[in-house]
Amino acid sequence: MVQTAKALNATLRGYFSDTRHHVTNSTYKKRARDFIVSQFQEFGLQPQEHKFVVNQYEFYNIIGILNGTRVGTVDDKLVGVGTHYDTVADTKGVDDNGSGMAAMLYVAKQLTDENKRGVKRNNTVLFIAFDHEEAGLIGSKQIISGWLNPWLARTYGTAARQLVPYGMIVLDTIMGYNLTANSQSIPSPQAIESTFQTVYRNVQSDNRRGDFLLNIYRKDADRALGEAFTRAWQALSHPRFELEVFPLPISSLTQLMEPYLTFYQPFLRSDHRNLWLDNIPAIFLTDSADYRGAMQVCYHSQCDNVETMLTEDNLMFLSKTTDAIYQTINSLSEPSEPATSGCHLITSLWYLIVVLVVTIAARYFILFQ
Template identity: 35%
Template sequence: MIGDSCFLLHPKYMQKIKCNRIPPSLSVSLLFASPARSEDVAANLKKLIEDNFSQNRHHTAGMQTHIAARDFIKKTFEDYGLEVKLKSFPTSDTTTNGTNVIGVLRGTNSGTSNDSVLLVGAHYDTTATTPGVDNNGSGLAALLEMLRLLLQSTTGCVNSNTMIFVAFDSYEEDDNSCPEGMCGSKYFVANDLADYIGEGSFQGAIIMDSIMNFDSTDNSQEIFLQDPSGQFDPFNNQLQDEKFVGNFLFCATRHADADRALLTAFVNEWEALPDDVYKLKQLPLNIAEPPTKDQLSIEFLFDGDHAAFWENDLAYSALYLTDTKGSRGVMKECYHNQCDNTTLLTTDNLNFLAKTTKALTNAVNKMAECKDKDTSLGNSLYSAQASLGLFLSLVAFLAAI
């Protein structure tokens, strides 16, 4: 039992019985990794976006829906049993604060030098001009659906490493409050991250920003990486050879060892999944720690909350996942505009998003070092969950006849 949902034997009753959460004081969390059907994941992603992330979420132009999205994320984190904090931070506008939503799943290594902390994040604000379905309703939906897949299945284990889930605010540039963008992630990295790492180490951050737009037509993909040095020429030549088809998720890391570990974990899980029509392109970048001024000037490389981790003096590891935003298909017109709306919730786009979500779920599960449930503490928690689930299944069955 995790969050407010009990696990019943018949799928018909999965959402019908409510029960108490495992107390947050327990410093372990059960993780789950049973297979998920693509159509179920796609349907859940669609509903998450339609119901919660399909309207403008700018802090002033869409104030009410901005607050509603923040509160929904907070409640979902709480329902899944995370330790949750709303962390306010100042902006350039003295009348406006930003608010990051932070959820933590402690591992059995929490508080020790053995803890290897992992972070998954996505920003929840929009510009004043868009509903922000792809940018970044898609990343938020993937984040929350990933949690459902991790925490609401029927095969349990106990994670060794602590996981942090963050919905960042004030990512989008705003002349009044955040003129350079990424205010939420920069504040978190500078002021909060070290406290969550504690005596442990940091595996890195996986950042999702606009990950749903899929276009399999020729010439749908523009070149999005350019540098006078020509370092991206091989990558761009490959795009040209493939007729500039926008059928891939783009993954960016530095060449740093820890970044490669994040990339390898995600790529392995992506390649293990079906739906080969949805491709993956990866690009380890020759970026210094921290980046040089010239590197920072390369457009697109630092256009995501991952940059807050790379740019920090400690040069934390990060993996950036994106569909290339305004460089592909319909988003050439709709990026930061009104047409980034629910018309993008097509079957192809949702299945593309579903594959990313499942690959991320499986990668995170492995990086959390999920131990088999028959360890002593894991077994006792799992047995209690299973017994209660069996009892409530019987109650539901008797009530239905």
């Protein structure tokens, strides 16, 4: 985790420490976008840019593709990570959402490093950096019809309709950690208590400390991905960084009516909402944003910056989250170790023969002394 924390810290300070908004700081936003593209290229991820226009401004979703051996077939269980890189007009956006971007890029690097040494993956992995999330989740809405569905049709043909993907891990504001009592706010506490009794008891018994990551998913549609991430988290060390799981008892967002729509709104505040509306499996990982600690003041404000957010605890919390995401994607992509090459096999056989001959000769020498 220490190595992960160092890498995340460098990425955040270098490319996601200032405003990334198309009006107030378009230059730094382009710098961040160019960095994402260059990283995808370096990783060998076949980067693609999906351009869309809103009110005469150009926006770009960025996609990196790591093909599995099943790509183009109905058996390909696609899995991926998605996170937005833009900010509102007047924030530095280190937690929201530099943290998600740094985590995704590090996971992509880890996976592709293994592929470069010969690891093969059965299932295709997608990495998506969403643009224009802060103006109403526009980027993720645009990408489904403008890039994802056409790409699926080109790549899988008629099999695209039969795919059963694991889905996307969506990251948004994931590095806020606070051990202070009562640092965690709970929206609609009575409704939370009745719907998620275990979570409510855990948080209350811990004096409402903001020491956990939220794993949010629809308990049926996204169960496989949600439970895979939970297993990965629990297998890691550093138990002081906790996980609370929210399996939402809903299947279709279009059926949500008041008062339920208001109750579920805090769970729908990022790009996974558009994925769910299109019936794409997804889980949402977050630190709860403006419901916790410093972000209760700094959310969408100037103090979501390097000085406030890049503490040792926050970086280690983000590191555990990143490592759990890597373990989840690595497992679900079904990797296989590279086969031993013929040259290595021959070398190994000759080595065994030499060892055997030397051993026999030594025994005979001892017997006839």
